[in-house]
Amino acid sequence: MTVLIAIPARYASTRYPGKPLVELNGPDGRKTLIRRSWEAAMAVRGADRVVVATDDTRIADHAASFGAEVVMTSPDCQNGTERCAEVAAKLPGHDIIVNLQGDAPLTPAWFIEDLVAGLLADPGAEVATPVLRCEGAMLAKLLEDRRHGRVGGTTAVFGAGMRGLYFSKEVIPYTGRAYGDDEPTPVFHHVGVYAYRPAALAAYPGWQTGPLEKLEGLEQLRFLENGRSVLCVEVAAKGRQFWELNNPSDVPVIEAMLAAMA
Template identity: 70%
Template sequence: MSVVIVIPARFQSSRYPGKPLVELRGAGGAARSLIRRSWDAAMAVSGVDRVIVATDDDRIADHAAGFGAEVAMTSTACRNGTERCAEVLGQLPVPPEMIVNLQGDAPLTPAWFVEDLIAGLRAAPAAEVATPVLNCSGAMRADLIADRAAGRVGGTTAVFGVDRQALYFSKEVIPYVGHEVAPESPSPVFHHVGVYAYRPAALTAYAAWPEGTLERLEGLEQLRFLEHGRPVLCVEVEARDREFWELNNPADVARIEQMMQRMGLA
């Protein structure tokens, strides 16, 4: 049963053009590009058959090939990473058991996040799509709220039912909590980790649907599944004392570098 990780990467990001090639300095002072660090994170995941960087830009393709990555060229018409993953699926001679979308802006994604996600989808035969969620401490929740107050689009939050099926995803901090949460205490807020595991049929269906209204308003590709009545399984993952943040804005570079310094990540 094969698993393929696809890392979608585009140069023309509306919020941060050229983001995949931005360099991040680790604890040892070495500078590596965002796409290289995301590829390193993917290569650390056990039980994966292939890791493919999917892009429509020659600069990213040449850079990725230069550090040894397998590269798939995809269309400039792809509106998001899920559509890019669907194109890669169409290029594979034999469909894998699942495609994992490890977005190219999440270099701090620990291997166990992805391993637990794969295991979670395998354990739910009826599920077609799964994604990880991480319980926010009071401090992480405060960081998310601070980003929104400053007008920055920070992390995404998720709410789900008792069956772990997603009810909604938002760039607002949901659910609303009418009291303060101590920095080290767990909060009712779950940070959506931007990784997805799809069965091939789900990717094929997604690519055939038009962009959804909520998807467009929130700028969140996974909402297309919910808008078409397809459940998304939320798999809770554990931080294990690792800090996690995605690179959404230029201001996140310093934040991620500081996290890498604190965690001793080279």
């Protein structure tokens, strides 16, 4: 069983142009977002190959400068999953392809390790993605972002067998009450990582973009809209804070979390 981790990275982000090359302060100095994401991927046990997938020479040159393997992909890729599908076609022979999006440098290695293990243990699942139960403080941050019109994260709801029912940039499900900072809530933060079986990933670019994917801007909804099974794998924070870099306002949040890891 071989595992390939691909890190999709594009320069022309709508919300944050040039995001992969943004520098983040940490206890180990200033490093770009894409470098920190690559280092997170390199820490994963059981990964046979890690590549940065981009269509931008600025990102490619920078990634090569710190030793990353780079796969150039088409500028026509609509999202990271399509970019990973292109990587998988260029580098065939892997049993599982992991999409570690380039804006998630705080992703702990065990999130990905547990994700791969979850997909392997469920033969009926074609795609798997991690979910993290929100405590009150994280839920409050998500709700605060939405009140101010910011996309602060994605939430997930799932049913029997941990099969995904829906993913949204709104905070779902509705809870109707406040929670203490450390109190577990029924809201699950979707962690932007995916593990695919090759056949499901190869089929993805051939499907039309559905109305829900267009509305939410969430690539995983294309699997649900085409009747494919998405397994949600609950992961444990183990005291680590997790946040994705979606907006410029997330930079100091992530830098504070990096400092707390020292």
